[in-house]
Amino acid sequence: MYQDILVKKMALIKSTDLKLYYGKFEALHGISIEFKKNQISALIGPSGCGKSTYLRTLNRMNDLIPNVSITGETVIGETDIYAPSTNVTELRKRVGMVFQQPNPFPFSIFENVVYGLKIAGEKDKAKLEEVCERSLKEAAIWDDVKDKLHSSALGLSGGQQQRVCIARVLAVKPEIILLDEPTSALDPISTNKIEDLLLSMKEHYTIIMVTHNMHQASRVADMTAFFLQGNLIEFDKTTKMFLNPEHQETQDYISGRFG
Numbered sequence: 001m002y003q004d005i006l007v008k009k010m011a012l013i014k015s016t017d018l019k020l021y022y023g024k025f026e027a028l029h030g031i032s033i034e035f036k037k038n039q040i041s042a043l044i045g046p047s048g049c050g051k052s053t054y055l056r057t058l059n060r061m062n063d064l065i066p067n068v069s070i071t072g073e074t075v076i077g078e079t080d081i082y083a084p085s086t087n088v089t090e091l092r093k094r095v096g097m098v099f100q101q102p103n104p105f106p107f108s109i110f111e112n113v114v115y116g117l118k119i120a121g122e123k124d125k126a127k128l129e130e131v132c133e134r135s136l137k138e139a140a141i142w143d144d145v146k147d148k149l150h151s152s153a154l155g156l157s158g159g160q161q162q163r164v165c166i167a168r169v170l171a172v173k174p175e176i177i178l179l180d181e182p183t184s185a186l187d188p189i190s191t192n193k194i195e196d197l198l199l200s201m202k203e204h205y206t207i208i209m210v211t212h213n214m215h216q217a218s219r220v221a222d223m224t225a226f227f228l229q230g231n232l233i234e235f236d237k238t239t240k241m242f243l244n245p246e247h248q249e250t251q252d253y254i255s256g257r258f259g
């Protein structure tokens with residue numbers, strides 16, 4: 001029990017003086033931040049401040065962009081994720097990602113959910129079915145789709161597609177889930193469902209999400225980070241950040257004075 005509490009209090013993710021360059025352009029100016037296990041953290045800030053860029057550093061998605069270079073350090077658990085020995089495929093299993101636009105593959109719902117397992121070589125049909133059901137239940141979409149698992153995922157609504165995409169991430173048992181504005185393409189009811197889902201998931205996962213929606217950050221996030229022009233201005237408990245921020249820039253942003 002005490003051990004559990006101790007583990008939950010420890011930082012799971014720690015970036016130190018992280019700088020990221022697109023060619024010569026320095027998009028992140030030395031970000032130092034720590035995220036604890038089983039918390040939801042929101043990254044907020046005006047357009048172009050570096051939220052998505054920082055988020056993508058956590059599973060090395062920026063590796064896919066030409067001319068990106070990074071200095072500083074990010075450690076997840078015990079792993080220095082930019083060390084040459086780090087296995088990026090394993091890292092991306094550990095740190096799953098959900099994007100702004102629901103992006104199901106043009107396959108059946110079942111094939112979408114078990115995609116990562118099949119790529120990893122899993123062939124046992126019973127195992128694949130079990131993981132599919134578990135993941136869809138965890139993503140709170142099982143009841144909607146259990147009778148049409150072999151129909152195309154593209155036939156679902158945007159909100160349902162997004163939950164199937166979350167199930168696809170959950171199927172490979174990540175520890176950390178990154179979400180880049182996961183509800184900005186969705187209607188308010190689907191948005192509520194995703195927010196409820198995130199709250200139910202934090203018992204098992206550590207969640208970091210970019211959002212432009214301040215109400216969303218205050219509804220779901222334990223911690224909020226405010227970015228401005230490539231700097232991390234403030235990172236604190238969400239309630240503190242919204243009621244009594246330390247920095248004038250944070251106050252100006254959350255009260256709608258810019259951005």
Ligand SMILES: Nc1ncnc2c1ncn2[C@@H]1O[C@H](COP(=O)(O)OP(=O)(O)OP(=O)(O)O)[C@@H](O)[C@H]1O
Pocket residue numbers: 022025027045046047048049050051052053054065
């Ligand atoms: N692939 C890229 N190549 C060059 N510059 C980029 C690239 N992606 C982002 N940038 C630049 O890096 C800076 C940070 O961009 P980023 O997308 O991380 O901001 P953001 O806060 O997520 O913005 P938004 O809220 O609009 O999504 C911006 O100046 C942007 O123009």
